[in-house]
Amino acid sequence: MNKILLLTAGMLLKCLICFAQQPATIKGSVTISNGKSAPHISITIKGIGVTSDEKGQFIIKQIKAGSYIIKASAVGIKHTEKNITLSAGETKIVNFILAENDEALQEVNIAAIKNKYKISLPSASLRLNEPLLEAPQNIQIVSEQVIKDQQITSMSDGLIRNVSGAIRTQHWADMYANIKMRGSQIQAFRNGFNVVNSFWGPLTEDMSFVDHVEFVKGPAGFMLGSGDPSGLYNVVTKKPTGIDKGEVSFTAGSYDMYRTTVDFDRKLTEDGKLLFRLNASGQNKKSHRDFEYNDRYSFAPVLSYQTGNTKITAEYVVQQAKMSQVGSSYIFGVKGYGTFPVDFSQSDPLIPPTTINDQSVTVNVQHRFDEHWKLTAQGAYYNYKMSGNSAWPSKVNADGTLIRSIGIWDAASSMKLAQVFLNGNFNTGGIQHRILAGFDAGNKKYEADWNASVQLDTDQNPFNSEHPVYGTNPAAYTAFNTRRLTPLKERAIDAQGLIGSKYHSFYLQEELGFFSNKLRLTLAGRYTDLSEYNWGTPPETPNKASQFSPRFGLSYSIDHKTSVYAVYDKAFIPQSGILRDNAQVKPLTGVNTEIGIKKDWFDNRFNTTLSLYRIVKQNELTSDPTDPRRVYSVVLGEKRVQGIEFDLRGEITRGLQLIANYAYTDGKVTKANPDVESIKVGDVVPGFAKHTANSWLSYTLQDGLLKGAGVSTGFSWQIGRVPGTWSRTDNKPLPNYFRLDGGLFWGLDKIKITGNVFNILNKYLYDGEVYNFGTVTTYAWQTEPLRNYRLSIAYRF
Structure with missing residues (x-):
């Protein structure tokens, strides 16, 4: 009888210990000050990191009970921190409201969206400060995922098939892109700079360091300096994202x-x-x-x-x-x-x-x-x-x-x-x-x-x-x-x-x-x-x-x-x-x-x-x-x-x-x-x-x-x-x-x-x-x- 009591007590104690060690879960959402969902925001706690999804929601599992600092951050925005205490087995709701505007969120999206054919926001180098839907301009963006799916290796390697009316002759092989559109050769830009220094243009960019390419049709000269009225293309290079x-x-x-x-992206400081x-x-x-x-x-x-x-x-x-x-x-x-x-x-x-x-x-x-x-x-x-x-x-x-x-x-x-x-x-x-x-x-x-x-x-x-x-x-x-x-x-x-x-x-x-x-x-x-x-x-x-x-x-x-x-x-x-x-x-x-x-x-x-x-x-x-x-x-x-x-x-x-x-x-x-x-x-x-x-x-x-x-x-x-x-x-x-x-x-x-x-x-x-x-x-x-x-x-x- 005493053995049974001791065994029962031991099992109860083990259950209590297991319950005390049961991990906690954190769920929540991230929005900006106007209530809009904030996707692609990095949420970190004690070295564990996740990213908010398209609806701004996130979940972190398997966290031990204790007191922590949880942080929401992304390249180009102010980070926000909260002190939280987790109990064993608890599911805690933590919501973040970032003091940012649409422009800041736009930059985060451009840095983080890598798996879509459609990009709704231009890069900061186009200076527009508004969604493409609102801009009085025809702008088409070829995303990184398109580049990978079509196995494009350089600017002269078939990328123009993704933009209406773009033509390229083979004269310069893989040396110069020389893309034509709307009746003329369009200007070549990189990160907002006009990089044409002669008729033949810059050496075609290798796609290994290109994030996406923006084709600006029509009156492009105003936004980015001197430019042909037929348009331009702007090569946006890869930048650090804040995600390891x-x-x-x-x-x-x-x-x-x-x-x-090889693409290696890292935070050098915690x-x-x-x-x-x-x-x-x-x-x-x-x-x-x-x-x-x-x-x-x-x-x-x-x-x-x-x-x-x-x-x-x-x-x-x-x-x-x-x-x-x-x-x-x-x-x-x-x-x-x-x-x-x-x-x-x-x-x-x-x-x-x-x-x-x-x-x-x-x-x-x-x-x-x-x-x-x-x-x-x-x-x-x-x-x-x-x-x-x-x-x-x-x-x-x-x-x-x-x-x-x-x-x-x-x-x-x-x-x-x-x-x-x-x-x-x-x-x-x-x-x-x-x-x-x-x-x-x-x-x-x-x-x-x-x-x-x-x-x-x-x-x-x-x-x-x-x-x-x-x-x-x-x-x-x-x-x-x-x-x-x-x-x-x-x-x-x-x-x-x-x-x-x-x-x-x-x-x-x-x-x-x-x-x-x-x-x-x-x-x-x-x-x-x-x-x-x-x-x-x-x-x-x-x-x-x-x-x-x-x-x-x-x-x-x-x-x-x-x-x-x-x-x-x-x-x-x-x-x-x-x-x-x-x-x-x-x-x-x-x-x-x-x-x-x-x-x-x-x-x-x-x-x-x-x-x-x-x-x-x-x-x-x-x-x-x-x-x-x-x-x-x-x-x-x-x-x-x-x-x-x-x-x-x-x-x-x-x-x-x-x-x-x-x-x-x-x-x-x-x-x-x-x-x-x-x-x-x-x-x-x-x-x-x-x-x-x-x-x-x-x-x-x-x-x-x-x-x-x-x-x-x-x-x-x-x-x-x-x-x-x-x-x-x-x-x-x-x-x-x-x-x-x-x-x-x-x-x-x-x-x-x-x-x-x-x-x-x-x-x-x-x-x-x-x-x-x-x-x-x-x-x-x-x-x-x-x-x-x-x-x-x-x-x-």
Whole structure:
């Protein structure tokens, strides 16, 4: 009996001890001062951390009884702490109300949302301080998840399929993106800075350090300095998120493609004030064409520190490229497009590689005075060096034989850029005010030597594409070694390869919100002053110009999910080019008018945008149609481009993501420069398709044994394509273009496997141009690969 009593007492004591050790649970929600849910807020307690979900809710389990400090925090906002005491087995409710505004929450969302096709808020570098739905502008954002799902590796690697009306020719391969939209090449930006320092643009960004890409259509110049009225794209790089995480991935693909990327994101201090992020990549890749290769490496560390209301972010990016010579993708023939095999090359296997070293340093300082006012100042230094060669025929004969030439192309670029801008909001009576005021300045210098070339073939022994023979002139491979002993700047002066510009601008914008901000009127003005020299103009006597550019916008919310807008904007940007008469190159001017409607559907899961626009531009430079070597430019009299664009992106239903777009583009010359005989009124703007349509559909299984597995497919379709050059000797259009892609994927917990097949139909795809070599009309085209694949495996930690 005593044994039974002792056993019973022991069991009761054990139960009491177990109950005393039963863990507690914390549940709660996070909102901002206006009651709006705050997703992606980090909640931490004793080293345990979770993130609030889309509704601002969170739960932390398995916490021992005791007294703790629980904290809510995120990059760019004030952290909030609470002292709590937990009893064994208790479920405690803890709610946080953050003293922040919508703008602060917007920055948190952009930093944290990584798994969606639809992003509703622009980055802070666009300076808009409002949701995309309310902005009087057509802005489309390609998210990081889209980039991963489509296995995009650089800005030139198919990313434009996700934006209506965007076109890119293959001329620069994976060296420069040179994206066209609404009748012109759009400007390239990174984190709000215009990083174009010559016509050819910056080295394409490797996607390893890119968070997302914002395509701003139409009158983009006001927000981000000088910009083309056709639009711009803004590459937003990855920053520290305040969440300890990381990812390593490996990709293998056709044509000996091997690629590794690393993303390491960490808090360096327990309080989350000092943050660090590192992204790096290495890639070896050959081509479907003979003798081509492109090896790339990138390294991008970022350090962020927050003290009180001030956040400082310092970023360094270095990209190195080793590739075959520029222009090696071209095929030239006299019998029409596509008359040689898709893998054929008119290049040469022994030509030395082109090497590029691209570096940038950016420092960004943000200071929040209170929940309504924030000041941002940032400066950047970009440095670019290139040593290489450019392949181009010096002669094409009537029988299709040609003389291949290799030209030197050494270049150096430097850019010093600075911006300061103030965002604020306040009310006067029933009127809401959103203020943007700022200053931009830049000093850009570019020097290049392309003034020497050597022929690989001779008139007596030309290159015969029907029976190619390579390596016929071994001396060509070292022909430029002696020339390179002379400093680049001296060679650039001799080659008339100096380009430079200095500019500064002041701007002020106010958006007035009426009727509880349902109606929004934008009034803005920008004054820009610039001086520039190019292509033989002495730097000591630059061309100077200045202009005031107004902007008017109107946006009305029909309901909380639907808005209509109208905008009028003027553009004023410098241009670079060589005119045959050495005349002064004037800045480009243009006017854009646009109307549109935007709508969020089904609990904001996906969005549609429909816009109609008309752009008129004066003084625009374009390649001289009579110059097959693309050295000289000509000035158009006036160009008019108008069209319709439709974009859809987001989650249609649970697990089903869709991107779909369509564009109708009508661009013509409305006034011709009498000095340019080869371009007439009514000529169609080259390098575009009258109709473009794209889609990407992805479905993920949500339940069952195959949960996390899925399928994706998409197409790109171009109808009514126009060759990429002005030509009056042959107006033969390019054939319509259709490419079908698709793949399978599986992801669960920390592992994601993605496989895609591109050009599933195995079609001979290309874009092309027409050149005149003397009296010989020559077709030039660049092929895309036949059916090819990529397979990636990513591990998150």
